[in-house]
Structure formats: structure tokens, C-alpha cells
Amino acid sequence: MTTAAPLTLYSYWRSTTSYRVRAALNLKGVAYDIVPVDLVAGAQRAESYTELNPGQGVPTLVLADGTVLTQSLAILDYIEATWPDPALLPADPVARARVLAAAHTMALDVHPVNNLRVVTHLRDAYDAGTDGAMDWMRHWMTEGFAALDALVRDDTPFAFGTAPDLADLCIVAQVYNARRWGVDLDPFPNVARIEAACLAHQAIAAAHPDQQPDAS
Structure with a gap:
């Protein structure tokens, strides 16, 4: 049982x-x-x-x-x-604020305007069409990754250290979406490095969309 x-x-x-x-x-x-x-x-x-x-x-x-x-x-x-x-957030107030800033760049700046229902409404109500909706998503992801790449450290495997934190979880999830929609990540080496570190971590890899029971 x-x-x-x-x-x-x-x-x-x-x-x-x-x-x-x-x-x-x-x-x-x-x-x-x-x-x-x-x-x-x-x-x-x-x-x-x-x-x-x-x-x-x-x-x-x-x-x-x-x-x-x-x-x-x-x-x-x-x-x-x-x-x-x-811990997913540092105890030090300044370090915590930096992690939250990076996490919020993905979770609050990029994700809401690329949410499925937002993009569907944009496409259907404003005649953006499929191509217009995809351009919209790529634009906001590119803007967000440009900001993020400057916010995170460039000397650690993860965003701010040697272990994943809240910023990394928000980043790797958004990068999945970016790759799905063909966003060019070459200009953002820090983002690509963080994604690789996350996907090499067993716990995060198990959370990947392709590993889910409803994946199709």
C-alpha cells in the first residue's frame, strides 16, 4: 500500500x-x-x-x-x-536583498508579462498573432536576462555561490521558457552558466518539466 x-x-x-x-x-x-x-x-x-x-x-x-x-x-x-x-536565502540582509533582486527580476519583471493567459489575450484581443506574441515574449525575456546577467556573480557556479538559492530556481525555470521560445542566450554567459549548474544538480534536474508525470 x-x-x-x-x-x-x-x-x-x-x-x-x-x-x-x-x-x-x-x-x-x-x-x-x-x-x-x-x-x-x-x-x-x-x-x-x-x-x-x-x-x-x-x-x-x-x-x-x-x-x-x-x-x-x-x-x-x-x-x-x-x-x-x-537555506534558499542568506541570513545577511544585504546578501538576502541581492538574491531577492535577482529572483524578482525573473519572477516579477519577466514572468508576469509572459504568462500564458497574458500572451493569449495579447494574441487574441489585440491581433498580435502567433509571431507577434512570440516577439513579445522574446523581448521581455531578453530585457530581463540583460539585467540579470549584471546582477549575479560571475565567479561562482550558481548565481551567488556554490549552492543553489532562490535566484537560481527562478532563473533556471525562466531559461527553460527562453529556450523553448528560441531566445538567444549567447549574450548572457552568466545566465547560461547558472542554468548548467542547476541542471547538474540532481534535485533541480528532477524538477525539470521533461521529468514530470504530465510531460507530453
Whole structure:
């Protein structure tokens, strides 16, 4: 008989926000079950899922007592507070602020304007078409990576040291999206180096979209 994990993560395999949370849970060795939510098919708009997550997005984390958490950065904050080892944020206030700045460049500057529903609305409501939508995504990713490449260190395998932190999880997830949409990463050597370090880490590699049960 299989025992259910204490946490249930509602996730979509290609979701960069879900990728971040999967990687954090893996790094901290926290067991969880995945319930796939097919965003392309519109499963996030089903009444049962909307009751769980009124924002109709992923990820959603359900705790053992039934408490529901939404929004990836809020979920990551909960994970860090509950399972502090290994730390995803430095204790030093300045170092912490730098890690958060890099993480937020990906999670707050780039991701929201490239979210599936934003790009779909841009394409359909403003006659951007598929090519226009792709140009939109590439533009904002390129802008974000240019800023990020200058924010992170260039003398460490990960963004700010020898172990992955919150910035790395946000970066590797966004780079997955960038490669999917053909963004040229050659101008951003720090970004490429961080991606390689992340994908060489077993816990992060296991969170990669291609390794998910709903990957297709």
C-alpha cells in the first residue's frame, strides 16, 4: 500500500512557477504528490479547481491539514520558513536583498508579462498573432536576462555561490521558457552558466518539466 505524501502540489509540467516550487521541495527533501493541471486544456478554469485556487493558476500547494497555499513566491516563502535547511536565502540582509533582486527580476519583471493567459489575450484581443506574441515574449525575456546577467556573480557556479538559492530556481525555470521560445542566450554567459549548474544538480534536474508525470 502506497502512503500519500503530506503535501499535494497542483502543477503543470511547463509552468515556470511550478518548476520553482518543485525544485525547492526537492532541494529540501520534502515529499509531495503531484496533481497535474492542464493549463492548455483549461483545467485551471474548472469549478473544482477555481474553488481551490480563485486565481486559476498554478502552483497550488495543499498541506496535510487541508490548508491551501497559492502564488509561487508565497509558497516558496512558506517552504523556506518551514524547512530552513538548506537555506534558499542568506541570513545577511544585504546578501538576502541581492538574491531577492535577482529572483524578482525573473519572477516579477519577466514572468508576469509572459504568462500564458497574458500572451493569449495579447494574441487574441489585440491581433498580435502567433509571431507577434512570440516577439513579445522574446523581448521581455531578453530585457530581463540583460539585467540579470549584471546582477549575479560571475565567479561562482550558481548565481551567488556554490549552492543553489532562490535566484537560481527562478532563473533556471525562466531559461527553460527562453529556450523553448528560441531566445538567444549567447549574450548572457552568466545566465547560461547558472542554468548548467542547476541542471547538474540532481534535485533541480528532477524538477525539470521533461521529468514530470504530465510531460507530453
